[in-house]
Amino acid sequence: MEILPILSTLRRHKITAFLVIIEIALTCAIVCNAVFIINQRLDRMAMQSGIDEHRLLHIAVADIGASQDKKAHMQEDLAALRQVPGVTDVASVNQVPFGNSSWNSGIKLDPKQRISTLNATNYYGENIAQTLGTQLIAGRHLQDTDYMDMDDVMRAAAAKDAKAIPHAVVITQKLAERLWPGQPPLGKQLYLADYPITVVGVVKELVRPSILDDSARSYSMILPIRMAVGEYIIRVASPNDRDRVLAAAVAKLKQINPHRVVLKKHVMDDMRHDFFRNDRAMAGLLVGVCVALLVVTALGIVGLGSFWVAQRRRQIGVRRALGATRRNILHYFQTENFVLATIGIALGMVLAYAINLLLMTHYELPRLPAIYFPVGALALWVIGQLAVLGPAMRAAAVPPVVATRSV
Amino acid sequence: MFGYYLDLAIRSLRRNRVLTALMVVAIAAGIGASMTTLTVMHLLSGDPVPTRSNTLFYPQVDPDTSLTEHGEPADVMDYHSAVDLWRSHRADRETLVATAGAKLRAIDVRQPSLMIRVLATTADFFPMFDVPFQYGGGWQAADDESRARVAVISAQLNDKLFGGANSVGRSVRVRGSEVRIVGVLRPWRPSPQFYEVAGGRFSSGNTAGYYARPEDVMLPFFTGVEVAGDTFDVFNCWRVPDNFMHLPESPCSWVAMWVQLGSPAKVSGYARFLAGYAVQQKRLGRFTHADNTRLRGLMQWLDYNRVVPSDVRLQAWLAFAFLAVCLFNTIGLLLAKFLRRSGEIGVRRALGASRRAVFAQCLVEAGLIGLLGGMGGWLLTLLGLWLVRRQPAAYADLVHLDPLMFLTTFALAIAASLLAGLLPAFRASRVAPGLQLKTL
Numbered sequence: 001m002e003i004l005p006i007l008s009t010l011r012r013h014k015i016t017a018f019l020v021i022i023e024i025a026l027t028c029a030i031v032c033n034a035v036f037i038i039n040q041r042l043d044r045m046a047m048q049s050g051i052d053e054h055r056l057l058h059i060a061v062a063d064i065g066a067s068q069d070k071k072a073h074m075q076e077d078l079a080a081l082r083q084v085p086g087v088t089d090v091a092s093v094n095q096v097p098f099g100n101s102s103w104n105s106g107i108k109l110d111p112k113q114r115i116s117t118l119n120a121t122n123y124y125g126e127n128i129a130q131t132l133g134t135q136l137i138a139g140r141h142l143q144d145t146d147y148m149d150m151d152d153v154m155r156a157a158a159a160k161d162a163k164a165i166p167h168a169v170v171i172t173q174k175l176a177e178r179l180w181p182g183q184p185p186l187g188k189q190l191y192l193a194d195y196p197i198t199v200v201g202v203v204k205e206l207v208r209p210s211i212l213d214d215s216a217r218s219y220s221m222i223l224p225i226r227m228a229v230g231e232y233i234i235r236v237a238s239p240n241d242r243d244r245v246l247a248a249a250v251a252k253l254k255q256i257n258p259h260r261v262v263l264k265k266h267v268m269d270d271m272r273h274d275f276f277r278n279d280r281a282m283a284g285l286l287v288g289v290c291v292a293l294l295v296v297t298a299l300g301i302v303g304l305g306s307f308w309v310a311q312r313r314r315q316i317g318v319r320r321a322l323g324a325t326r327r328n329i330l331h332y333f334q335t336e337n338f339v340l341a342t343i344g345i346a347l348g349m350v351l352a353y354a355i356n357l358l359l360m361t362h363y364e365l366p367r368l369p370a371i372y373f374p375v376g377a378l379a380l381w382v383i384g385q386l387a388v389l390g391p392a393m394r395a396a397a398v399p400p401v402v403a404t405r406s407v
Numbered sequence: 408m409f410g411y412y413l414d415l416a417i418r419s420l421r422r423n424r425v426l427t428a429l430m431v432v433a434i435a436a437g438i439g440a441s442m443t444t445l446t447v448m449h450l451l452s453g454d455p456v457p458t459r460s461n462t463l464f465y466p467q468v469d470p471d472t473s474l475t476e477h478g479e480p481a482d483v484m485d486y487h488s489a490v491d492l493w494r495s496h497r498a499d500r501e502t503l504v505a506t507a508g509a510k511l512r513a514i515d516v517r518q519p520s521l522m523i524r525v526l527a528t529t530a531d532f533f534p535m536f537d538v539p540f541q542y543g544g545g546w547q548a549a550d551d552e553s554r555a556r557v558a559v560i561s562a563q564l565n566d567k568l569f570g571g572a573n574s575v576g577r578s579v580r581v582r583g584s585e586v587r588i589v590g591v592l593r594p595w596r597p598s599p600q601f602y603e604v605a606g607g608r609f610s611s612g613n614t615a616g617y618y619a620r621p622e623d624v625m626l627p628f629f630t631g632v633e634v635a636g637d638t639f640d641v642f643n644c645w646r647v648p649d650n651f652m653h654l655p656e657s658p659c660s661w662v663a664m665w666v667q668l669g670s671p672a673k674v675s676g677y678a679r680f681l682a683g684y685a686v687q688q689k690r691l692g693r694f695t696h697a698d699n700t701r702l703r704g705l706m707q708w709l710d711y712n713r714v715v716p717s718d719v720r721l722q723a724w725l726a727f728a729f730l731a732v733c734l735f736n737t738i739g740l741l742l743a744k745f746l747r748r749s750g751e752i753g754v755r756r757a758l759g760a761s762r763r764a765v766f767a768q769c770l771v772e773a774g775l776i777g778l779l780g781g782m783g784g785w786l787l788t789l790l791g792l793w794l795v796r797r798q799p800a801a802y803a804d805l806v807h808l809d810p811l812m813f814l815t816t817f818a819l820a821i822a823a824s825l826l827a828g829l830l831p832a833f834r835a836s837r838v839a840p841g842l843q844l845k846t847l
Contacts, residue, residue, distance in 0.1 A: 015742060015834070016739060016742060019735055019739035020739065023735045023736055026728065026731060030725070030729070037721075062510055062522050157647040158647070212613065259520060261521070261522050278718065282718055282721075286725070289726075292436055296437075296729075296732060296736055297736070299429050299433070300735075300736035300740065303426060303736075303739065303740045304743055306426075307740075307743030307747060310747065359721075362717075363717055363721060
């Protein structure tokens, strides 16, 4: 196919050609970035939590009692929950994954450091790792002898009594790699509020309850502290049974104290679903915008293509009369669209890159992977060809006899 | 003349219905998307106290005594500093704000206990922020210090507990303590819930929570401290507290303060007072970073916290980019349409129509498309807002199309289509009549 005649034609229709190019470029740039954001959100939604989600329940009750008998109430609750048929583990904790709370501490590797190395979340509660079903990959779980009561720890911290502060901690693999890259973490010491604590175990994964920074989502520690704030997690034997167990567990807690308010009761799968609802809404919206953009662009190409075909009816007739086949005419318009789309896509790539740079500075988005460029280009080429097919076929159908009319 | 152009425009639009429909749909889609996001932005970035936001200020001091490097002072104050400043009475009006969760039971009403949010504040809160009352009113200034067992409740809680009747004089139990209702608010929904906005710089743009409803129960500040005890929401502790159960003495920040200052002189006076207070506290050994004080205005404070969620801002950018694509599309189609009528335009020009007249005629046609697109855009905006309302965000129930945004929809649609029509109309007005007549 000859490209030069097409280029010389386009030079005579600068404005229209320019408009098609701009439209394709903008669409290409926006769709590339939008699809990238959609993928980011989908990745986030598929995030590994490191816990046995399908078999976990969470119940939160308010006002467990005056501080002196909190612990007794908690133990009574836990004993009652353990008796519910279908329950395998229970724990009283300070927070749960996907629960949107944030108990955080700054970790120092050297007590003389002025600024913490990083900030990690703290999970407390006896039996918490076993109940959550986190996978231990090195060392040991926290033991009964490691555990201390929260009130005692607070009192010890006030009195600066390092002996009554927990000595052992279990951390996630990602946190270990960040703190001591390439070194075995077991036996290493970290400092929380100037108190040294030894790493005794490493779990494969355990996400934070609220994730503000995706890169820090796995920075979690489990500390041997007993907690009585009315947050319970329950692990069931079979996922099919969990709704029944949840109802039975709530009934059991109500039976112990009918006046208590149940703040939250849900299965972990629902918590996860709720946790990512904003991401889901945003991804849905972006998909809608992408589809709308592509449709508008395609319709624009159809409209302008039709206009061009109508405008050049007589020239097409002349070409046909001079021996061009229908196929030649069809190819002419297809090639023309291909040329315009290619220029538009090239411009669009530059624009996509610029938009990505802007998003990187303002929305903390990572760099657009290179794979988006060829895929985006291909998509727009295909859409352009599909959109121009109708007008091009109409052009090919122009009979040569048109050339003889009103010349 | 306008009537004649309009008639011509309608005829022209009717002649090629597919092309007309394409342009109208493109404008409508672009307008629908951008007005939906613009309306959300408008509602979220508005002034929550339009009558006096320029007189409201947010003082900050830096009570953090840790050795770590200090940037901005803590977003809220410790109890000691906040109460000191409040008791100095240096502003026209001033109020303390702290929030807690608590269990509530109505007395003589057979209803299960509720978990509610409690706001501990001072008497000036209500006049200072223009809070509307349905029954009764706020408490007296003396009630704060005397720890009076009184409360103001929200319209929503009043509906739930008392079926919307005047409940002034009745009592509820908050965390076991009985308080007497002295006022019931009218439905009040400031956007954002400005008086407790804090910590925006740590939220990575997930700030939808700033648009939550105000608390259901408001108690005099010191009554609240007594009743809600250690359940207050703590912003930060700069070292491990000696006694977690006693917040007033803790090294933690959890009390915010607002002041009303009627003139620029008063503002600079208060800023000096604040700096002086910090210096004095340093001398007393309580502060280490005395020069780190701030006095931001309400809107400045909201900007500093970047209250509009980043997702909402991103959506607005996206929608306007979409509108741009729709506009380029419309420009192309209009150009095609007008130039196709070159012959007709040539005849008009030959018969004496000026370039101006042809230009005006083309713009009227573009404007008409804008009007039609605006109507479609308005319907799509209503649909878009309905979708936003179904989202799980805290601001979902705030979202509606106010008259200003309704008018903006049409203004934007017509402006956009006129803008799109400029170039095609200019080109059409440059058509050389001789050439066109020859080829007719």
